[in-house]
Amino acid sequence: MKVTLNVTDDAGLRAAVKDMIKGQVLSIVREELLEIFRDELGRKVKGMDTYAFNRMMKEAMMDAGHKIYEKEMAGKSMRSDILTPIVEVKVNQAIAAKDWDKLVDDMANLKIQKLLKR
Numbered sequence: 001m002k003v004t005l006n007v008t009d010d011a012g013l014r015a016a017v018k019d020m021i022k023g024q025v026l027s028i029v030r031e032e033l034l035e036i037f038r039d040e041l042g043r044k045v046k047g048m049d050t051y052a053f054n055r056m057m058k059e060a061m062m063d064a065g066h067k068i069y070e071k072e073m074a075g076k077s078m079r080s081d082i083l084t085p086i087v088e089v090k091v092n093q094a095i096a097a098k099d100w101d102k103l104v105d106d107m108a109n110l111k112i113q114k115l116l117k118r
Helices: 007-046 050-072 080-096 100-117
Strands: none
16 A cells, blocks of 8 residues: 655644544543443442332433423423323333343343453
8 A cells, every 4th residue: 555645735634633533532432431321320220129229210210201391391381190190101111111130130241241351
């Protein structure tokens, strides 16, 4: 392979190298953030019993539902006795559809694999 480089067109080369470096740094940061999130979630789940975990998930879903509702229904009013059962049904359906044992096992396997790699 023959490469020729014109030093007079330095700005284009600098921009290309800068873009390549930026892409690599972002890739590494993304991977590290995912590891941090997985580790933190693993610690949270590991220390919880089933009831506390289910309660935490239900509360998170309720909070998300309320935020979506507030954003979509800004300035409008709806009684909470109408909204709460609807959200609870959706949350219960979402929680029931998950195989929590498998998710916890998968997370534990990931943690073990990470520890073995170190």
